[in-house]
Amino acid sequence: MDKILRTLMCDGQVSLAVIETTELVQKAVEIHKTSPAACNILGGLLTCGAYIASSLKSTRGSVSLTVKAKEGDGAVSVSADADLHVRGYADGACSHTLKGGTLTVVREDGFSARPFVGTCEILSDDISDILETYFGQSEQIPTAAAIEVEFDEDGKCVWAGGVVMQLLPDASEMSIWEATDIFDQYEERDHIAGRHILYTDAQVILEDVFRPYVSGEVTTLFPEYKCNCSEEKIRGVLASVGKAELLKICEELGEVKVHCHYCNKDYVYERKRIEEIF
Ligand SMILES: [Zn+2]
Numbered sequence: 001m002d003k004i005l006r007t008l009m010c011d012g013q014v015s016l017a018v019i020e021t022t023e024l025v026q027k028a029v030e031i032h033k034t035s036p037a038a039c040n041i042l043g044g045l046l047t048c049g050a051y052i053a054s055s056l057k058s059t060r061g062s063v064s065l066t067v068k069a070k071e072g073d074g075a076v077s078v079s080a081d082a083d084l085h086v087r088g089y090a091d092g093a094c095s096h097t098l099k100g101g102t103l104t105v106v107r108e109d110g111f112s113a114r115p116f117v118g119t120c121e122i123l124s125d126d127i128s129d130i131l132e133t134y135f136g137q138s139e140q141i142p143t144a145a146a147i148e149v150e151f152d153e154d155g156k157c158v159w160a161g162g163v164v165m166q167l168l169p170d171a172s173e174m175s176i177w178e179a180t181d182i183f184d185q186y187e188e189r190d191h192i193a194g195r196h197i198l199y200t201d202a203q204v205i206l207e208d209v210f211r212p213y214v215s216g217e218v219t220t221l222f223p224e225y226k227c228n229c230s231e232e233k234i235r236g237v238l239a240s241v242g243k244a245e246l247l248k249i250c251e252e253l254g255e256v257k258v259h260c261h262y263c264n265k266d267y268v269y270e271r272k273r274i275e276e277i278f
Helices: 022-032 036-053 127-138 173-196 202-213 231-241 243-253 271-277
Strands: 003-009 014-020 062-068 075-081 085-091 102-108 116-121 143-151 157-167 219-221 256-260 265-269
Touching: 003 173, 003 202, 014 036, 014 173, 014 202, 022 036, 022 085, 022 157, 036 062, 036 075, 036 085, 036 127, 036 143, 036 157, 102 127, 116 127, 127 143, 127 157, 143 173, 157 173, 173 202, 231 243, 231 256, 231 265, 231 271, 243 256, 243 271, 265 271
Parallel strands: none
Antiparallel strands: 003 014, 003 219, 014 157, 062 075, 062 102, 075 085, 102 116, 143 157, 256 265
């Protein structure tokens, strides 16, 4: 089962999240059936989305992330809410390099009227580097991330997840030094483990690598791939378009079709059902 384990380390001066999103990424792969390159970026961004959602303070909070590749090669969008319902889709093949593209994060904290919007340029193709750059530049939070998404020969996701560490305000030099050392230890072990696929469980990573340094309670959260579209929401959207416009489309095309990119589902309305809405 997918999970995010959150706790504090180094005398409570560093936050640690150990993330496992394998099932969630596999579900996205099954729904979207996109190219391996796009699956890889989508899997990484879904994992980042789950991570950011796990830090939302309000139950009404939400976050969306969009990666735009350079030169119209495609985009990947992910959105997640405070219940850790995560969804996403790839638009285009994303077959070329992400470097030179952009990452935009829109976060509704659930308290203020205006969302926080942060954008950064993508300097590397690695999703961990992208997340680190985003937090460093847009939120001024020093971050170390090691996120990986691995697929087998048949394109099945065998591991998605990793580790994200962030410095809390006023972290001491000593804690920064210690956290860096612990992070390097994880990367070293993960590098060896990766080849044998030993680490496919967040709990095992936490116990194996981080337990001696944990200085707080461990909170376990359960992210899952879930779209929040519904018949009711689609009807609301259609109502805002207006009856005359919808009937015109119906006359031309025989029906009105609304496609949800996130779950790849079509909502189809013929004339009779449109009249029912109004
Ligand atoms: Zn949907």
